Amino acid sequence: MPDCIIAEDEALLRDALASMLRDAWPSLDIAQSCEDGGEALDAIATHHPDIAFLDIRMPGLNGLQVAAAAAEASPSTLIVFVTAYDQHAIEAFDRGAIDYLLKPVTAERLERTLARVRARLAEGRRDPAALATLANELHDPEPDAAKEPLTWITASAGRETRLILIDDVVYFRADSKYTLVATAEGEALLTRPLRDLLRQLDPRMFRQIHRSTIVNLRQIASVIRDDTGKGALRLRNRPETLSVSQPFMALFRAM
Template identity: 70%
Template sequence: MLKCIVAEDEALLSTALRRELAVAWPELAIVEVAEDGGAALEAIANHRPDVAFLDIRMPGLTGMEVAAAAADASPSTLVVFVTAYDQYAVDAFERGAVDYLLKPVTAERLAHTVARLRGRLAEAGRHAERASRMARDLLERFDPQPDEPLTWITASAGRGTRLILVDDVIYFRADNKYTVVATGEGDALLSRPIRDLLRQLDPRTFRQIHRSTIVNLRHVASVERDDSGKGCLRLRGRPDTLAVSQPCMAIFRAM
């Protein structure tokens, strides 16, 4: 379902707009209603809605200021300005607005706006699908997976070089353009980024638990969860604990 934010400081006008939207666009879910500019910008940043209907004159930030900031907070959000003053029309379209509605908003005029929004969203979806298909094709063509996972790696340790069996690695951690290799015998430094390394590791044994960390599942002693859904790993053979991002906690649900 498509998501929408409505920002309007006058309660009666806000209710009327939401009622008309429910009729004109039933599949559009209004996920939050804001009564001032600051709340509107926060709602857009939190929900990243498909559409935002913004009153131009609101307490705090104006609708124009909210739209300007929302371009960074949620670039894909389509903006429609709603106002009682027609002198802002030129500025509204210069801000990239899809449409500009004058109060009171009529059902006929809103239907026209909904049609324009549907068209823009459909066009964006087609572009995204084409881009995704092209990316998959390029990946398959120019970036094939290795036939066999890594077995050994050579990494720097002080002034020397260590030959390390991959099964002995407890975890890998990103360090700028390098990767720290953590084993039971200490750390070494690998001169390649962690994103390249991940593609050469056996996914049955090594899993990414954070954008900067890959862990060897055979060396995980226990996992702890906090109330926010994030986790922490305790390891066999190392005193370190490793943070697990919330999306990656699904790996350990069976533990």
């Protein structure tokens, strides 16, 4: 039985697509529904689904970044982008290796997409190189103009409330009910969940490297790789190293 994952940060749109898929392809198993790019990449690496429906704009990793990393994490997974892009970008998506669904998704368009997916699954072929080329051609989506990225945060360090510039953050890490903020000067705690931070950080500056960790790209000194495909990051202004989940290592191949 074929299976898929859905990645869409808007709950209503995510549930609507799941419902449409169940109606159009009852035997398709939805292995996982994801709210952001990091969760989607983890799901792809865990389930190795036949199909991944990826929204382009998601917190943390965008759909293009997830798709490029998925080419290594699960080479057999077919990628279908769900996008609100203009026609020029859609022409780039409309290639043999990839299909797209334009928001709002219609039942008729979904049927055509699923027909292409079924044919591709029957042929048993996918072209990860074409996907990587596309990811390079289409640059990362810019943050929404209406949603300016965070420039500073307030966090607790003992009895002190600190004002921390985002540029000074080395990394964020989920810590129980809190989020730990690490800077060159020390650590503090936020009550804001990591998932909420993902929606407000500049994706050109911060990168998710693990389900529980977001790093400032400007604070990376070097990338360490071992023979198993796992990795770690050495930091410029902190003595510890940060573990990088195996599927996320693909995002650092050029470093």
